[in-house]
Amino acid sequence: MEHNNRKILYVWSNYIVKILLFLFMMLLPVSIKTSNFVLFTAVLLFFASYPFVYRFYGLPERRSLKELFSSPLVLYLFVLISFFYTVDTGETIKFMVYRASLGFVPLMFFLGFRLSRREFEAICAGIVPGVFLILTYYLLLGFYGIHRGVIGWNELTFSTLENYRVPFLVHRTYISFYALFAMVVVLFSRYIRYKLWFKIAISFFIVVSLLSYESRIIVGILALLVIVYPFLIAQGKKLIRLLLIIYGVASLAVLIPLLSGNYYRLAERFTMVGEEMNVDAVTDEVGYDSRAARWESAMEKIKERPWTGYGAGTEKKVLLPIFQLNGLVWSSLFNLDAHNQYISFCLENGIFAMLFYIYLLIYSFIRSIRQRNYIVASFVAICAVMSLVENILNVNWMITIFAVIISASIFDAGVRRKKFNY
Numbered sequence: 001m002e003h004n005n006r007k008i009l010y011v012w013s014n015y016i017v018k019i020l021l022f023l024f025m026m027l028l029p030v031s032i033k034t035s036n037f038v039l040f041t042a043v044l045l046f047f048a049s050y051p052f053v054y055r056f057y058g059l060p061e062r063r064s065l066k067e068l069f070s071s072p073l074v075l076y077l078f079v080l081i082s083f084f085y086t087v088d089t090g091e092t093i094k095f096m097v098y099r100a101s102l103g104f105v106p107l108m109f110f111l112g113f114r115l116s117r118r119e120f121e122a123i124c125a126g127i128v129p130g131v132f133l134i135l136t137y138y139l140l141l142g143f144y145g146i147h148r149g150v151i152g153w154n155e156l157t158f159s160t161l162e163n164y165r166v167p168f169l170v171h172r173t174y175i176s177f178y179a180l181f182a183m184v185v186v187l188f189s190r191y192i193r194y195k196l197w198f199k200i201a202i203s204f205f206i207v208v209s210l211l212s213y214e215s216r217i218i219v220g221i222l223a224l225l226v227i228v229y230p231f232l233i234a235q236g237k238k239l240i241r242l243l244l245i246i247y248g249v250a251s252l253a254v255l256i257p258l259l260s261g262n263y264y265r266l267a268e269r270f271t272m273v274g275e276e277m278n279v280d281a282v283t284d285e286v287g288y289d290s291r292a293a294r295w296e297s298a299m300e301k302i303k304e305r306p307w308t309g310y311g312a313g314t315e316k317k318v319l320l321p322i323f324q325l326n327g328l329v330w331s332s333l334f335n336l337d338a339h340n341q342y343i344s345f346c347l348e349n350g351i352f353a354m355l356f357y358i359y360l361l362i363y364s365f366i367r368s369i370r371q372r373n374y375i376v377a378s379f380v381a382i383c384a385v386m387s388l389v390e391n392i393l394n395v396n397w398m399i400t401i402f403a404v405i406i407s408a409s410i411f412d413a414g415v416r417r418k419k420f421n422y
Contacts, residue, residue: 013049017042025126029134029178032396043104068110071410076103078349079312086311095313101403109411118191131182135209174397176218179206188374291339297322298338309350341387376409
């Protein structure tokens with residue numbers, strides 16, 4: 001009787017955790033706080049049920065131990081270690097909470113939680129309705145503004161609201177990331193088949209949204225995806241047919257911002273890339289400080305403590321004096337960070353943290369390519385590129401999804417699940 005009860009608890013706890021992970025992905029574009037709560041509930045449920053079903057999990061394999069130390073958990077260990085030498089204990093403790101999912105999610109997979117490829121794709125698919133809901137909301141908000149005379153046709157864009165933010169206070173770069181990842185999920189799923197008309201419709205809608213949202217890094221990645229995607233999945237006549245469909249959809253999608261008068265906005269932002277890479281471009285020249293100027297200032301501080309850094313969460317506090325000294329008025333006024341995740345790890349946790357982050361991205365990418373899991377490969381590639389211009393793991397918009405996707409990939413998501421001896 002006890003044996004059967006444990007078996008039932010094992011099956012149902014795993015089933016509920018998977019449902020919660022799906023809900024987490026769906027709610028992520030809509031509400032960060034709600035999605036974080038759902039993820040926390042899923043992890044808590046797993047650990048609460050684990051002692052009662054340990055016989056069905058068994059002890060972690062030796063191979064799993066190796067994978068554990070090639071997972072996001074190591075990034076979280078750098079955060080914990082930095083507590084002993086941080087220049088701001090309060091901020092470091094805060095980051096221990098922010099990045100907790102980097103520690104607990106890999107540990108959950110290490111202790112036995114697994115996803116088949118179909119289950120993994122099903123969980124990732126949760127982001128599709130979430131993205132569709134939030135982008136539709138923004139689109140309707142834009143048309144409502146036109147109808148009411150609040151904004152004109154030339155301002156029909158998702159990024160016209162003050163401070164590049166929308167009512168849910170999610171930065172346009174991260175909404176754009178969610179939208180692009182949703183398109184990747186639809187295009188690259190192998191076990192969940194989407195109809196061709198649905199792929200075309202959702203891709204068209206997302207491309208229009210991304211162009212309107214004007215995130216340069218995401219639009220650049222999108223252009224690369226459009227070029228590469230057909231050659232990954234088709235050959236011969238199918239490839240020609242797919243090329244015609246994709247480039248037809250992309251061309252039609254590009255016409256929307258052109259007709260609404262928004263193209264000049266996106267084009268203007270791309271012309272500023274050169275200034276962004278100019279270390280001498282500070283407030284007086286471009287209206288704000290270039291990223292390159294902030295990177296150069298950050299490197300000056302890294303040289304002072306290259307091995308240990310200054311402690312997790314201390315980046316802004318450490319950079320503010322050097323920004324003021326170097327005349328970066330805009331960066332000082334708004335207390336900005338370096339806008340580069342590689343530099344951020346080096347500044348806060350030392351050069352070894354940065355090197356491990358690079359290793360983690362490379363390891364996850366190679367592993368997913370070998371498994372032909374192009375969803376994970378695309379996710380890792382997008383994160384690697386975004387890390388050049390954003391601190392993606394300093395904000396909850398990216399920390400949790402990074403922990404889930406990378407952990408699921410490293411612990412054999414997509415490989416046949418281990419059969420437990422009931």
